[in-house]
Amino acid sequence: MKVFIILSLLLLSACGAKRSSFKIGETTRADVIAEKGEPLSEEKIPEVKDGSMMKFKNNESIQLKGDLVSNRFTNPTGDEKLVMWWKHKFKSCPFMKTTTLPQDPKAHTQPEVEMACPEQGLSVIYTQGSDTISRVVEYEKK
Amino acid sequence: MKKNNLIILVALMSVGCSRSNDFPTLLSQLEKSAPDEKIAERKVATLAADLCLKDVFSVSILKSEIKELEKKYASGTKVKGKWKHLNLEDLPIPQANFLNTHGKRLGDLNDADAIDYSACKDLPCIFNKIYGKEDYVAGYVHYLWFLKMGNYLTAHNTVYGGSYRDIKPGIYNEKVFKVSDYLWSENELYAFWRLSHMIKAPHTELNYLTEIQRVPRGEYFGFMSSMTCGLAWSHGIVSLQDGCLATGTDAHPGTFYESVLHELTHQVDYHQGKKLKKSYRSDEPDYLTVSNFFLKEYKDDAGKTVRQWEHKPGIKLATSYAGTSPAENFAETIAHFRVEGSTTKNNISSEHWNFTSKNYFFDKQFQNSDLVKGWMVNHASLISQLAFRAVGNCSKSSQGFASTYFKKTDFITPLLPAMINCLGAKATEISKEVQAKVKVSDPDGCRVLSGYSPSSDWESGFKTEVNGLMNKYLQELQTDKTYFAKVQAFYDEIPNRSMANTAFLSCADIASEETCYQTEVLRLATQKIAPLNLPSTHAQDLAELYLTSHSIADTREYLNGYYKAFVLSHKSQIDLEAKDLWAKCESIPLSDDLPPSGKFFSVGDGYMASSLFNCLNADFPDGAKSIVRNLAVGDLKVQHPKEEAILHEEVLPELQKSLLEIYKQKRAKENKAALEYIQNDQGTLRKKMLADFVWVKDVLNVENLNKDCQALALVKIDFPLTYQLRAPVFGAFVESACRDIHLAPEYNSWLDESKSVFAEKSISGLEKRIVELATTKAKACLGQYPIDTNLNRIRFKKEREACLLGEWAPIEASAITEFSADPLVVKFKVDVTAVKSQLETNRRRLQLRVIKENF
Numbered sequence: 001m002k003v004f005i006i007l008s009l010l011l012l013s014a015c016g017a018k019r020s021s022f023k024i025g026e027t028t029r030a031d032v033i034a035e036k037g038e039p040l041s042e043e044k045i046p047e048v049k050d051g052s053m054m055k056f057k058n059n060e061s062i063q064l065k066g067d068l069v070s071n072r073f074t075n076p077t078g079d080e081k082l083v084m085w086w087k088h089k090f091k092s093c094p095f096m097k098t099t100t101l102p103q104d105p106k107a108h109t110q111p112e113v114e115m116a117c118p119e120q121g122l123s124v125i126y127t128q129g130s131d132t133i134s135r136v137v138e139y140e141k142k
Numbered sequence: 143m144k145k146n147n148l149i150i151l152v153a154l155m156s157v158g159c160s161r162s163n164d165f166p167t168l169l170s171q172l173e174k175s176a177p178d179e180k181i182a183e184r185k186v187a188t189l190a191a192d193l194c195l196k197d198v199f200s201v202s203i204l205k206s207e208i209k210e211l212e213k214k215y216a217s218g219t220k221v222k223g224k225w226k227h228l229n230l231e232d233l234p235i236p237q238a239n240f241l242n243t244h245g246k247r248l249g250d251l252n253d254a255d256a257i258d259y260s261a262c263k264d265l266p267c268i269f270n271k272i273y274g275k276e277d278y279v280a281g282y283v284h285y286l287w288f289l290k291m292g293n294y295l296t297a298h299n300t301v302y303g304g305s306y307r308d309i310k311p312g313i314y315n316e317k318v319f320k321v322s323d324y325l326w327s328e329n330e331l332y333a334f335w336r337l338s339h340m341i342k343a344p345h346t347e348l349n350y351l352t353e354i355q356r357v358p359r360g361e362y363f364g365f366m367s368s369m370t371c372g373l374a375w376s377h378g379i380v381s382l383q384d385g386c387l388a389t390g391t392d393a394h395p396g397t398f399y400e401s402v403l404h405e406l407t408h409q410v411d412y413h414q415g416k417k418l419k420k421s422y423r424s425d426e427p428d429y430l431t432v433s434n435f436f437l438k439e440y441k442d443d444a445g446k447t448v449r450q451w452e453h454k455p456g457i458k459l460a461t462s463y464a465g466t467s468p469a470e471n472f473a474e475t476i477a478h479f480r481v482e483g484s485t486t487k488n489n490i491s492s493e494h495w496n497f498t499s500k501n502y503f504f505d506k507q508f509q510n511s512d513l514v515k516g517w518m519v520n521h522a523s524l525i526s527q528l529a530f531r532a533v534g535n536c537s538k539s540s541q542g543f544a545s546t547y548f549k550k551t552d553f554i555t556p557l558l559p560a561m562i563n564c565l566g567a568k569a570t571e572i573s574k575e576v577q578a579k580v581k582v583s584d585p586d587g588c589r590v591l592s593g594y595s596p597s598s599d600w601e602s603g604f605k606t607e608v609n610g611l612m613n614k615y616l617q618e619l620q621t622d623k624t625y626f627a628k629v630q631a632f633y634d635e636i637p638n639r640s641m642a643n644t645a646f647l648s649c650a651d652i653a654s655e656e657t658c659y660q661t662e663v664l665r666l667a668t669q670k671i672a673p674l675n676l677p678s679t680h681a682q683d684l685a686e687l688y689l690t691s692h693s694i695a696d697t698r699e700y701l702n703g704y705y706k707a708f709v710l711s712h713k714s715q716i717d718l719e720a721k722d723l724w725a726k727c728e729s730i731p732l733s734d735d736l737p738p739s740g741k742f743f744s745v746g747d748g749y750m751a752s753s754l755f756n757c758l759n760a761d762f763p764d765g766a767k768s769i770v771r772n773l774a775v776g777d778l779k780v781q782h783p784k785e786e787a788i789l790h791e792e793v794l795p796e797l798q799k800s801l802l803e804i805y806k807q808k809r810a811k812e813n814k815a816a817l818e819y820i821q822n823d824q825g826t827l828r829k830k831m832l833a834d835f836v837w838v839k840d841v842l843n844v845e846n847l848n849k850d851c852q853a854l855a856l857v858k859i860d861f862p863l864t865y866q867l868r869a870p871v872f873g874a875f876v877e878s879a880c881r882d883i884h885l886a887p888e889y890n891s892w893l894d895e896s897k898s899v900f901a902e903k904s905i906s907g908l909e910k911r912i913v914e915l916a917t918t919k920a921k922a923c924l925g926q927y928p929i930d931t932n933l934n935r936i937r938f939k940k941e942r943e944a945c946l947l948g949e950w951a952p953i954e955a956s957a958i959t960e961f962s963a964d965p966l967v968v969k970f971k972v973d974v975t976a977v978k979s980q981l982e983t984n985r986r987r988l989q990l991r992v993i994k995e996n997f
Contacts, residue, residue: 025921028930045440047448053440063440067930071441079739081419083747084755088737091867094853101449108370109408109469110304113747114447125447127421128305129376130412131744134421135449139441 022062024121024140027069029054032062072138076124083131086115086124093117101125118142165782167647168789169701171775172217172708173640194392194581194588195339199332204282208266211289212236214704217775218711226259235711236289237265242713244294247353248272250321251298251311272297273325283331290338292710293351293378299324301355302379306365314357315364323358329389330356333398340480340585341403343699344502347706348409349795350378350416357383372401374408374473376421377746392581392588395481403477410502411472419741424472432494433457433475435468458491476502483508504695510590514599517580517587518607519690523636525576525604526687529611530629532568533619536561543567552609555616569608573601618680628674632684639700641666642692646701647784659694701788708773709792713800716769716793720800723765727757732864742766742794743801750805751864758801769793809865819861820875827879830858832888841893842907842964844884851880893966904961904972905980911957912981913988919949920996929997942997947989954981 022032033039036056045051050066063071079085090096101112109127112134116123121141124133212234221230221238225245230238249272250256262268266281273280280297287295299321303309312319326334362368363383371385382402390396414423423429430436434457439449451467459465464474478486479498487495487509499507506512518525540560547566550557557565577600581587591600618625645662649655667685676684709716733753740759770789773780780786831837837854840846855876856868863871883889923945927938958981961967962974 026924026929028928030930048440048443051440061439073439079737082738082740082744084738084745084749087749087867088734088752091734091869094849096869101447104451104466105367106369106463107466107470108366108373109467110376112449123447125449126747127376129747130415130421131746132415132419132421134425135439137441137447139445 022069022072022138024069024071024138028067029064029069030067032069070139074136074138076133076136080136081133083115083124083126083133086133090115090117090120090122093119095119100128165785166778167782167785168708168773168775168778168780169643169647169704169785171778172214172704192592193578194592195336195583195585196332196392198582199279199335201277201279201282204279204286204335208282208286208289211286211707214707215711218708219714221714228262233264235713236707237285239710239713240265240285240288240294241268244353247294247296247298249298251300256321269297272321274322279328280326280331283326283335287334287338291346291348291351292706293348294353295326295334296353296355297325301357301381302353302375303365304375315361317358317361319358319361323360324356326356327387330387330398333387333389334402336392336585337399337402340399341406342504343702344410344414345403345406347702348406348413349799350413351380351406351409352378354380354382356387357381359384372405374405374412376412378409380405380409392585393592395589400477400481403480404473407473407476408469410476411469422469422472424468428497429472430468432491432497433468433471434491435471458489458494460486460489479503480508483512484510504693504699508586511599511603513584513586513590514603517576517584517600518603521576521579522607522687522691523633524579525572525607526611527630527633528572528575529569529608530615532565532572533612533615536564536568537619539564545570547605548609553616554613555620557616565612569605569612572608573604576604614680625676628676629680629684632671632674635670636688636691639692639697641670641688642697643701646694646697647782650784656694659697660689663689663692702792705785705788706792709789709796712769712773713796715772716796717800719765719769720797720804723758723761724801724804727754727761730754730757732862743798745802745805745865748805748809749865749867754864762797762801766790766793766797769797805865812863812865813871816861816863816866816871819859820872823875823879827855827858827875828883831855831879831883832886835889835892835896840907841966842904842961847884848880851883852876855879904964904967905977908957908961908977908981909984909988911960912954913992915953915957916946916950916988916992917996919953920946920992924996935997939997943993946992946997950985950989954985 032054039054039056039062041055043053045053045063048063048065050064051070052064054062054064056062059075061073062069063073096115096117099114099116101114103109103111110129111127112125113128114123114125114137119141121139123137123139125135125137126133215235218235221233221235221242223230223238223242225241228241230241233241246254248268257271259268259271262271265285268281269284270276270278270281284295284297287293298311299319300311301309301314301324312321357363361383363370363373363381366373369385371383371387373381375381380402382405386401386405387398388396388401389398411422411424415421415425418426420426424433434454435451436454437449438452439447441447453465457465459471460475460478464471475486475490475494475498478489479495480503487507490498499505506516541564542560543563543566545563545566547569548562550559550562553562577587577591581591615625622628642663645659645666648662649658651658664685667688668681671681671684674681730753732751734751736752736756738750738752738755740756740762742762743755743758745755767790770780770786770793773789780789831851831854837850838847839850856872859868859872859876861872923942926945927934927942929935929938929942958974958978961977967974
């Protein structure tokens, strides 16, 4: 019986460790490392209380608040690089909004725009006028 | 390459490396009808030493350049159609292409008939009419810029304002301006012409740049700081203001060149980024490494995304402005590299310098010493001929010369003092002659060779060069009196690109292209020199002189430009293919269900029904191939594989542009029809929304009520859109239709009639609120009793649930307090006891839902 319980717990742990998708607000730092290995770098974000950022290969960044994943930044791949692809994805999003991100006032290139669907906990960033998405951001759904 | 045994090496390699040209080329056919470009300044016979490029800037030199460039379009497809009184078929193809593309954006955009063009038979005349002058440089500069760069140096009265403001033609910063206020001054026109001689690819291959516009004289942008003198818009416009247009003189150029080049380099950034499917090329890791930038990004406590560029330690900047962002760094560094070589070299790191030189200037540099070396190479043939002539003349002449240019020790062959003086005097004359040619032909000539402190690099380099040549010829004349006659013909052939072009096209494998090219050029040149029976070292020198005069970068650029012109000469064929492609895809049933997919054609940050978009992208490659395979010179179609590959690269952006133009026209038409639909609505949509209220989900929250109304109103609009999303087009319309809908009598009547239904809906609203409050509590419980591991999930299950359920009663009470205070609840005198009873029935269901969603 003891062996059975131990084996069951081991099996449960093994199944748990195979979890591959992050849940914003639930996945912990340990979960991230278990899945992705040690980050290339990890730094505090002074501007965010208890904030830190872990960087991985392929320019993936995972922001933590305390011990929990709060945001994830990745590069788009394939058709996700198209602004139009995301407009299609967000077209049924009832509260979709587009915000211009602040930039250095001295710069005179076109600003970046964030197109967000809070219901899906997703936003994308692209340069105004461009057809290409620069970044995909995951955050807590609202 | 080492000189020793060069011929043997070339002979050996020619067996292994040369590619047999079994396929005829369109290029060879084109060149038969359009001989090589002649440099216009060679027609200037005798030049005064103090003339600069500006002094030869004239209608005649511009016409001469235009004539040479237009030859490349001779075998193209004539453009059909008319522009006012002009038949486009009667015009040279590039002029017709210009009018076809930009013909509606000339002169006064408020009044197409404001200027009388009826006396005009060509495009330069049209431009000159806008300037109010006859046979003036403006007409030719505008056209020449279009020929060389492919974009329109505008001659109209509007400036793009982006999302900052809607700028009407003739009005800027709320002031009225004449067309002439938007036109370029003669100095500015000269500066653009000079700049066109300074820049090469990639600045001359900005396929998606459409217009370079001028802000009215004396005005700032208005929506940017007054320090901003230029803007580069990613969709293909550059705007320039007075501050970017200070031209100076040839000896002391103003800031025009770095400013305009800065904006054009932003366009390079966008263009190259586009190829990489990125917004900016300068955001790529390799550029961030050499420029020492990194991006700091995070979401702040308020949930706002922050992205800001930061410097790595040790960053070195071309200018302080280059520290703003990688994009500004890219633009500043490349512009200053070209215009202020020496200063820039001191300011940036050697890695950054080498990166810029290699990737953006074909390994060239533009410090004064580099420019001088380049001029020596470019004029090597002329210097050689003049040196040889000097040796011949001095050998026969008894005229006395006074010169201290050379010393006895400068010569290998023992010479009499009279001969040394003669050669020295001739060398001085040759130096002046070549410098004079450089000053009137090269944009940097006067800056480097004139002015208050002319570069000393010329004389030291020139003396070494001419001394070496004279020594060689002195020796050769002793053994072979016919030497000069033998090599004269080859010297004259050096500017001829045929061997270089043949060599380039024969090298198919890109990985070994450079080595193959060098080998092939030397082989062909050596073959050509062989009948002259020269000593092997001289033959090697001549072969290498040819190779030096035709670097692979120059040849590649020349051929790309040639093929680009050829493709553009068939623009009407490309437009036709684009129309056919569009019609075919438009004929399939329209659907926006599947996600968009494709890498060939995009609509910027616009939109299009996905079925149409996907079809265009799927058929694009075949469309491009079809265009290439139908390109012909006479009866000869494309057969040569490398030529086909080059043409394909040139066709792709043109097909994209043609499709994009169709998209813009269709979208504009659809937008106009949508606006008419809105204008003709006369309250119909609001009536539809007030006809029934099945759509009402939340009667407690007016904001949510409004949002629900707008969401359904968007669906109820029976105007189909193909080229835009409904929300941006009809957003304001539905907002207006749903404004204060909660105050509408029909709505309030429905509410009164629907009290029981309201009660039900209000209970669902109340339950929603309870779930919200419970979820917040659940998250707090998770902090105490985490589920970070399976073990914890099991271990703390009871405590977690107890944490939540223990607070359920206060949560319910709080929600009910809010509910009871709601004006509608008060209005309808909702029985709160009945509501509590209902909640009790549903309580466990709600608890389980919160537990399932959070634990």
